[in-house]
Amino acid sequence: MSNLTPEGGEIGPVRSGWRLGLREFMHNRLAVVGLVTLVFFVAFCFLGPFFYHSDITTANLTGTNAGPGAGHPLGTDDEGFDVLGELMKGGQASLEIGFLSAIFAIAIGAAWGAVSGLAGGLLDSAMMRVVDVLLSIPFLFIVLIVSLRYGASILSLSLILGMFTWLVPARLVRGEVLSLKTRDFVLAARSAGATRWRLINRHLLPNALSVIIVNVTFNIADAILAVSYLGFLGFGLHYPNLDWGDMISDGINYLLDGYWWLIYPVGFCIVATVMACNFVGDALRDALDVRLRRRLTRRC
Amino acid sequence: MTAYLIRRCGTSVIILIGISIFIFGLLHLVYPSPARAILGPKASQLAVTQWNQQHGFAGSVYVQYWHYVDGVLHGNFGYSFKLNQSVSSLFAERWMLSAYLSGVSTALAVLIAIPLGIYQAVRRNSIGDQFLTSVTFTAYAMPDYLLYMIAIQIFALTLKVFSTQASSSTNLVTVAGDFHDMTLPILCMTLLILAGYSRYMRSAAMDTLAQDYIKAARAKGLPERLVLFRHLMRNACLPVITLIGLSIPSLLSGNLIAEYVFNYNGLGLLFYDSLSNEDYPVLLAYTLVGAILTVAGNLIADIALTVADPRIRLIEQH
Numbered sequence: 001m002s003n004l005t006p007e008g009g010e011i012g013p014v015r016s017g018w019r020l021g022l023r024e025f026m027h028n029r030l031a032v033v034g035l036v037t038l039v040f041f042v043a044f045c046f047l048g049p050f051f052y053h054s055d056i057t058t059a060n061l062t063g064t065n066a067g068p069g070a071g072h073p074l075g076t077d078d079e080g081f082d083v084l085g086e087l088m089k090g091g092q093a094s095l096e097i098g099f100l101s102a103i104f105a106i107a108i109g110a111a112w113g114a115v116s117g118l119a120g121g122l123l124d125s126a127m128m129r130v131v132d133v134l135l136s137i138p139f140l141f142i143v144l145i146v147s148l149r150y151g152a153s154i155l156s157l158s159l160i161l162g163m164f165t166w167l168v169p170a171r172l173v174r175g176e177v178l179s180l181k182t183r184d185f186v187l188a189a190r191s192a193g194a195t196r197w198r199l200i201n202r203h204l205l206p207n208a209l210s211v212i213i214v215n216v217t218f219n220i221a222d223a224i225l226a227v228s229y230l231g232f233l234g235f236g237l238h239y240p241n242l243d244w245g246d247m248i249s250d251g252i253n254y255l256l257d258g259y260w261w262l263i264y265p266v267g268f269c270i271v272a273t274v275m276a277c278n279f280v281g282d283a284l285r286d287a288l289d290v291r292l293r294r295r296l297t298r299r300c
Numbered sequence: 301m302t303a304y305l306i307r308r309c310g311t312s313v314i315i316l317i318g319i320s321i322f323i324f325g326l327l328h329l330v331y332p333s334p335a336r337a338i339l340g341p342k343a344s345q346l347a348v349t350q351w352n353q354q355h356g357f358a359g360s361v362y363v364q365y366w367h368y369v370d371g372v373l374h375g376n377f378g379y380s381f382k383l384n385q386s387v388s389s390l391f392a393e394r395w396m397l398s399a400y401l402s403g404v405s406t407a408l409a410v411l412i413a414i415p416l417g418i419y420q421a422v423r424r425n426s427i428g429d430q431f432l433t434s435v436t437f438t439a440y441a442m443p444d445y446l447l448y449m450i451a452i453q454i455f456a457l458t459l460k461v462f463s464t465q466a467s468s469s470t471n472l473v474t475v476a477g478d479f480h481d482m483t484l485p486i487l488c489m490t491l492l493i494l495a496g497y498s499r500y501m502r503s504a505a506m507d508t509l510a511q512d513y514i515k516a517a518r519a520k521g522l523p524e525r526l527v528l529f530r531h532l533m534r535n536a537c538l539p540v541i542t543l544i545g546l547s548i549p550s551l552l553s554g555n556l557i558a559e560y561v562f563n564y565n566g567l568g569l570l571f572y573d574s575l576s577n578e579d580y581p582v583l584l585a586y587t588l589v590g591a592i593l594t595v596a597g598n599l600i601a602d603i604a605l606t607v608a609d610p611r612i613r614l615i616e617q618h
Contacts, residue, residue, distance in 0.1 A: 129311075129314055129315065129318060130318065132311075132315050132318075133315050133318035133319050133322060134322070136315060136319060136549070136591045136594040136595050136598075137319065137322065137323075137549070137587060137590070137591045137594075138549040138550075138552045138553055138587060138590040138591070138594070139549070140553040140556070141552070141553070141556075141571070141583070141586065141587040141590060142326070142587060144575055144583075145326070145330065145575075145580070145583050145584065145587070146326075146330075148575055148578065148583075149330040149580075221441070225441075225443055228443050229443065229444075229445075229553075229557065232443070232445050232557075233556075233557075233560065233572065233575070235575060245443070248443075248445065248446065248449075252445075252449060252561075255449060255452065255453065255457070256457065263446075263449060267442075267443075267446045267449075267450075270442075270443055270446070271438065271441050271442050271443075271446070274441040274442075275437060275438065275441035278437070278440070278441060
């Protein structure tokens with residue numbers, strides 16, 4: 001193990017970048033905690049209702065605002081709905097909006113950034129000015145206005161949020177594409193006669209994938225927060241749909257009465273989910289960025 | 301440098317034009333004309349058309365857009381028919397209160413974030429650093445209103461040191477002197493802004509700490525206190541300038557939530573009330589003002605950065 005090993009560690013089979021990234025990711029304790037938390041909340045919200053049955057559509061006015069106890073592990077709210085059941089249902093909406101809007105945002109942003117970066121010149125400046133314009137507009141205001149005028153559903157909220165959160169991914173993807181398009185493999189593909197569509201699809205976007213994936217996680221976190229603001233202000237989903245923000249908004253009326261179970265469990269869910277997304281995003285950024293990747297080869 | 305400034309101002313003007321098109325388009329889409337609100341639901345179609353023609357709400361979209369821009373350039377941001385008051389006068393009554401709340405909170409956040417970031421960078425991975433990182437991470441993931449509610453629960457309801465609501469006065473001097481009512485909103489907003497800033501400050505300070513001039517300053521035997529104060533702090537502060545410019549949209553949204561929770565008579569509460577009234581002229585005017593502030597903030601930040609950082613000027617010259 002001493003003299004024969006070359007400097008810099010043993011030469012083993014070359015591992016793919018993705019596998020190295022995965023290993024790096026799994027070595028990050030916070031990332032694993034974040035991932036486990038996310039998986040837990042997805043299971044809790046989507047599988048939970050199969051195991052925990054509760055009625056959250058018919059009001060039960062004899063058992064309102066009851067504290068945690070038998071039959072209602074987290075108590076009931078002002079209409080007698082079971083809080084734990086509402087947590088699951090509200091979480092479904094929050095998570096669905098988070099994921100959907102992130103997918104919309106990334107799809108628009110990646111396409112916009114790739115086209116803009118590849119085209120260059122006047123088209124590039126024009127497309128980036130559009131991004132600048134939309135970035136200057138406080139997006140929570142627009143989301144509130146549009147949801148007030150056209151009503152809020154899971155799909156509409158995801159679309160509106162997606163339409164205003166693709167800007168940062170677009171900028172980042174454009175930056176990646178700008179640096180990628182001067183690389184030799186792209187020049188080679190070009191000289192082999194690849195069309196622009198093929199260049200974007202087969203060469204530029206796959207190589208910008210790490211930037212894209214990292215951004216999905218941050219977008220999910222931001223969308224979950226944004227939707228909770230809408231619910232909190234009373235312009236989110238409406239009965240019988242609800243999201244986590246709605247629940248806190250109901251709970252604030254009872255702050256003076258000390259009905260803590262209407263506020264803190266749902267508050268914890270929001271904070272934990274958003275934090276988990278941020279941890280996973282940070283770790284993915286560290287893991288997928290080759291320049292930041294720690295050397296994991298064992299030194300002798 | 302002059303060429304850069306001219307170019308930078310030119311871009312800002314283009315962005316402002318884009319913003320005006322966007323806001324006008326949205327206004328045109330969601331609230332084409334206030335005629336119905338004024339003439340009442342029973343007014344005949346003829347009367348509505350006539351009113352529209354008299355008040356510049358008829359004709360092609362381009363003409364209407366021109367009317368809109370002309371009005372905005374003359375300080376006319378529209379008219380709230382629900383409150384029967386011009387939007388500009390509504391804003392004039394309230395903007396100082398909002399500016400006070402976010403101004404004081406931002407200033408406090410910057411003053412705390414700079415030493416905190418430097419401390420975290422110098423004592424990287426120490427217990428203190430990890431504690432501060434977890435606090436800021438939690439605050440960063442926390443919806444604003446949850447922090448306010450926890451703060452109200454602890455400091456207003458249990459300990460009874462501060463009040464549950466912000467000052468209801470409309471006079472800035474009274475508000476500024478009312479520590480009993482204003483401490484809680486200001487401190488909470490400071491913590492939330494700080495959560496965003498200190499993450500950047502920590503990494504900026506860490507980047508600066510790795511620079512050669514820090515090594516040189518240490519190598520020549522400069523006391524550590526002076527290295528940190530003269531060399532590290534002045535350089536690590538530069539990103540804060542950009543950060544303040546960039547954080548204006550989130551500051552405005554933050555104001556909205558804070559003023560709603562604490563019932564504070566600023567622009568945010570006006571926006572919330574207008575949402576409930578479906579008062580679109582006010583809503584879009586405030587969005588427009590917010591966007592203009594953001595563009596102005598970014599421009600000022602960029603100019604301030606060129607003034608503060610000679611390296612940027614050098615790059616521009618070469």
